Amino acid sequence: MTLFKQMALLLSLFLLIILTTVLILNFQSANRGVQDRLYEDAKNTATSLSLPLGGANGDLSIMSTMINATFDSGNYRKILLVDIENNILYERVLESDIIVVPEWFRELVSLKAPVASANVSAGWSQVGILSVQSDSTYAYKQLYTILIDLLISFIVIALLSLTALNLLLHAILRPLKEVQKQAAAITKNEFIIQENIPYTKELADVVLGMNNMVSKVKAMFDKGNEELKAHKELEYTDENTQLKNRKYLIDRLPAYLKVDSPYEKGVNMIVAFGGIIEANEKIGHQQVDKLLIAVAEIFRKSTKDINDSIVARINGTEFSIFLPGYTGSDAIELARSIQKSCFNAIDSAGLDQHETFISIGIYEYNHKDSISELFSRSDNALAQAKFNREHIHLEKADTAVEVMGKEAWKLIIKNAIEKNRFNFVSWSVIDTKNRKLVHNVLSIHLVLDKNSSYGYAQFMAPAIQSGLSCDIYKKIVTMLFNDSHTLLSTSTYSLRLPQEYLEKEDTYLNISDLLRANAAMLPFKLIIELPDRLVRQDSKNIREYIELFRRYSIDIGIFEFIGESEDYQYLQDLRPSYIKAESSYFLTQSDQSISSLRLITDSVGISLIAVGVSDIDTLDMIKEKGVYIVQGEVTETLELA
Amino acid sequence: MFKLKVLLILSLLFAYTTLADAPYVEDSLLEKINNKYKIYAKKRFILLQDTLDSVRDKTDIEKLEAINDFYNEVRYSSDMKVYGKSDYWATPWEFLGKDRGDCEDYVISKYFALKYLGVDYKKLFFTYVRSTKFKEPHMVLTYFETPKSEPLVLDNYNRKIFPASQRKDLTPIYNFNGDILDEIGDNEKSHKKWDELKLNMQRKKI
Numbered sequence: 001m002t003l004f005k006q007m008a009l010l011l012s013l014f015l016l017i018i019l020t021t022v023l024i025l026n027f028q029s030a031n032r033g034v035q036d037r038l039y040e041d042a043k044n045t046a047t048s049l050s051l052p053l054g055g056a057n058g059d060l061s062i063m064s065t066m067i068n069a070t071f072d073s074g075n076y077r078k079i080l081l082v083d084i085e086n087n088i089l090y091e092r093v094l095e096s097d098i099i100v101v102p103e104w105f106r107e108l109v110s111l112k113a114p115v116a117s118a119n120v121s122a123g124w125s126q127v128g129i130l131s132v133q134s135d136s137t138y139a140y141k142q143l144y145t146i147l148i149d150l151l152i153s154f155i156v157i158a159l160l161s162l163t164a165l166n167l168l169l170h171a172i173l174r175p176l177k178e179v180q181k182q183a184a185a186i187t188k189n190e191f192i193i194q195e196n197i198p199y200t201k202e203l204a205d206v207v208l209g210m211n212n213m214v215s216k217v218k219a220m221f222d223k224g225n226e227e228l229k230a231h232k233e234l235e236y237t238d239e240n241t242q243l244k245n246r247k248y249l250i251d252r253l254p255a256y257l258k259v260d261s262p263y264e265k266g267v268n269m270i271v272a273f274g275g276i277i278e279a280n281e282k283i284g285h286q287q288v289d290k291l292l293i294a295v296a297e298i299f300r301k302s303t304k305d306i307n308d309s310i311v312a313r314i315n316g317t318e319f320s321i322f323l324p325g326y327t328g329s330d331a332i333e334l335a336r337s338i339q340k341s342c343f344n345a346i347d348s349a350g351l352d353q354h355e356t357f358i359s360i361g362i363y364e365y366n367h368k369d370s371i372s373e374l375f376s377r378s379d380n381a382l383a384q385a386k387f388n389r390e391h392i393h394l395e396k397a398d399t400a401v402e403v404m405g406k407e408a409w410k411l412i413i414k415n416a417i418e419k420n421r422f423n424f425v426s427w428s429v430i431d432t433k434n435r436k437l438v439h440n441v442l443s444i445h446l447v448l449d450k451n452s453s454y455g456y457a458q459f460m461a462p463a464i465q466s467g468l469s470c471d472i473y474k475k476i477v478t479m480l481f482n483d484s485h486t487l488l489s490t491s492t493y494s495l496r497l498p499q500e501y502l503e504k505e506d507t508y509l510n511i512s513d514l515l516r517a518n519a520a521m522l523p524f525k526l527i528i529e530l531p532d533r534l535v536r537q538d539s540k541n542i543r544e545y546i547e548l549f550r551r552y553s554i555d556i557g558i559f560e561f562i563g564e565s566e567d568y569q570y571l572q573d574l575r576p577s578y579i580k581a582e583s584s585y586f587l588t589q590s591d592q593s594i595s596s597l598r599l600i601t602d603s604v605g606i607s608l609i610a611v612g613v614s615d616i617d618t619l620d621m622i623k624e625k626g627v628y629i630v631q632g633e634v635t636e637t638l639e640l641a
Numbered sequence: 642m643f644k645l646k647v648l649l650i651l652s653l654l655f656a657y658t659t660l661a662d663a664p665y666v667e668d669s670l671l672e673k674i675n676n677k678y679k680i681y682a683k684k685r686f687i688l689l690q691d692t693l694d695s696v697r698d699k700t701d702i703e704k705l706e707a708i709n710d711f712y713n714e715v716r717y718s719s720d721m722k723v724y725g726k727s728d729y730w731a732t733p734w735e736f737l738g739k740d741r742g743d744c745e746d747y748v749i750s751k752y753f754a755l756k757y758l759g760v761d762y763k764k765l766f767f768t769y770v771r772s773t774k775f776k777e778p779h780m781v782l783t784y785f786e787t788p789k790s791e792p793l794v795l796d797n798y799n800r801k802i803f804p805a806s807q808r809k810d811l812t813p814i815y816n817f818n819g820d821i822l823d824e825i826g827d828n829e830k831s832h833k834k835w836d837e838l839k840l841n842m843q844r845k846k847i
Contacts, residue, residue, distance in 0.1 A: 050815070051814075051815060054815065084788035084789065085788065115825065117822045117825040118822070119766070119815070119816050119817050119818060119821070119822065121766075121768075121813070121815060121816035123813050124768070124783065124791065124792050124805040124806075124813045125789070125792075126766070126785065126788055126789075126816060129821070129822070129825060131825060
């Protein structure tokens with residue numbers, strides 16, 4: 001219960017008790033007043049009637065007339081005249097009650113009209129005693145009116161008081177609400193500085209304390225951000241040509257050489273300079289460096305319109321131009337153009353084309369290739385190029401004999417989508433420090449029949465080729481929300497959503513509808529993993545997704561992180577639960593880079609997770625880098641606490 | 642059962658003796674009167690107690706005469722002179738302490754003294770009368786042997802007790818007995834002056 005509710009309840013109760021007490025006391029006082037009045041009336045009548053009764057000299061007919069006259073003209077319950085031996089001389093009693101108040105009121109308020117008496121005497125002799133009792137009917141009516149008036153006043157005063165109390169409490173506790181907002185923001189790693197310092201001293205101290213803490217954490221984040229940016233610049237950039245370096249290329253390649261890569265094929269072009277030693281002797285190091293810068297510019301210009309292309313300097317004399325989605329024939333065209341431009345540059349540098357020349361090895365890769373295969377086959381192509389006349393050589397990846405043709409796959413996948421032939425499987429993510437399961441990563445199998453099924457790696461590539469990958473994701477996201485009971489565990493699950501699916505036109509609406517209908521019933525905590533490339537674009541699209549997930553208490557994770565961003569502010573803005581990066585990424589980072597990254601993530605409460613950790617040796621190396629949460633084959637061998 | 646009855650009778654006898662022995666003027670009261678009104682007042686009260694004691698076992702008439710004679714010795718003075726009020730019902734302690742008072746003060750003191758002596762209070766009435774001789778309102782104490790018998794009049798103007806029929810100088814207006822009225826009603830209040838007097842009696846106002 002909030003402090004406001006507690007205070008409001010307590011004060012309202014207090015107020016109502018006071019008002020009720022006042023109401024009861026007022027009513028009791030009115031009751032006493034009315035009873036006193038009843039007695040006084042009776043007493044006055046008794047006294048004033050006793051004197052003329054005495055003057056009747058004991059004539060009962062005169063006395064009864066006098067009593068009748070008094071009784072009929074006033075409100076009396078009873079007038080009784082008894083003689084000195086207590087015998088009734090004359091009596092008048094009210095015969096019927098005039099009902100002027102509800103029955104419950106008469107039962108609730110016991111009103112007893114007192115009897116007032118006076119001696120009656122004629123001359124020196126005693127006649128008797130006159131007793132008068134007023135009728136309480138009108139007293140009841142008076143009291144009932146008083147009660148109704150009191151109740152109306154009570155309700156009006158109570159309403160006004162409660163409204164005033166509510167307003168007062170809101171005014172007093174407004175600063176506390178701001179403080180609470182700030183504290184809640186800190187809990188969610190949203191760091192806001194409170195500009196309005198409350199006037200209440202205790203609250204002001206808390207706000208100043210939190211502001212101070214937030215400023216420090218923000219400063220930590222900014223420092224980490226600056227340091228990481230600086231390291232990225234050093235680690236991924238070739239100092240001389242300002243092109244990316246070999247390390248960058250290696251960190252980026254896993255995103256393309258994978259089963260669900262958006263590009264099935266592509267080209268890796270290695271451009272190598274021959275005769276650089278001679279060139280150095282002829283025109284000097286400085287001029288050669290200028291030549292290399294000019295060549296780098298040629299590469300940049302030549303590839304600027306090619307999506308996702310990477311130009312990197314691999315070593316002193318070799319460059320890699322990585323072109324996802326590019327074909328060998330197009331690459332040869334491009335290589336010729338580059339070669340021509342480079343020769344012009346060599347000429348301009350005053351060098352001989354026969355002595356200083358470039359060779360271009362082109363390898364048309366397949367996304368199933370490993371990084372080492374890509375490099376060795378590219379090197380082969382370059383070696384061939386060095387010896388042929390044109391100095392350009394194209395080598396293609398081995399065409400594996402597919403068990404099934406494209407059309408057969410397409411048919412199976414379409415059929416699977418229609419007949420719900422997908423099953424969820426999960427992989428565990430382990431915190432090796434505490435030996436605890438962090439969450440389960442969901443993947444899917446395509447189940448053909450009882451005996452045969454295909455893994456994600458098997459059917460996803462043909463699905464992408466057939467343009468069915470988005471349909472598969474649409475299917476499994478629907479499955480996740482509608483058939484979530486098929487998942488046994490009630491812990492936390494993560495599901496990775498690829499860029500092409502998220503960018504598809506109807507995906508947002510589809511997910512939005514599913515969440516609205518099913519999010520409340522999900523039996524587990526869900527984390528949606530989004531690709532770093534998409535997240536760091538900070539587009540309207542991704543912001544809408546994140547807002548949507550937050551609305552339904554679904555956490556965000558980032559995958560395929562290689563720290564490529566120019567600014568890491570987006571991590572603070574979006575505050576994902578964790579960042580997943582290939583284990584090779586963590587292993588190739590310098591200690592300073594890792595330290596800066598940790599400064600950023602620790603300050604906003606983001607976990608670092610290494611994926612693809614296949615063996616204990618890799619795990620040990622990853623741990624040395626300070627990353628303790630891992631995903632990969634190694635998790636199968638770890639025992640949990 | 643027999644033992645219980647004996648015990649009950651003995652208890653009642655003891656209570657009666659104790660009550661009968663209780664003085665009208667207690668020592669503590671005497672002391673206060675001495676402090677306030679000095680020694681002569683104290684002597685008056687001792688004399689009152691002696692008078693009461695002397696007629697304790699006498700007839701009602703003897704008691705009436707003794708009390709009437711005793712109080713008629715007190716000097717008459719108006720309430721305005723003694724208390725600064727137009728009408729004030731003084732307690733027997735104030736009346737005898739100051740040794741002066743007006744007609745109702747005589748009546749009150751006589752009434753309570755006779756009540757103390759065991760005269761049935763139902764026989765005694767405060768009677769409002771008109772004095773034809775002085776042409777002014779007056780109050781006397783009347784004693785009714787039986788409810789229907791002719792009352793005896795205890796007056797401070799005429800110091801002797803006479804049957805009412807012999808008091809041609811008095812025209813009766815109204816009889817009043819607060820104790821009787823208190824018995825009938827279920828309210829603590831019955832008569833303004835009587836109520837005030839009861840309160841002063843409880844406080845033993847001197």
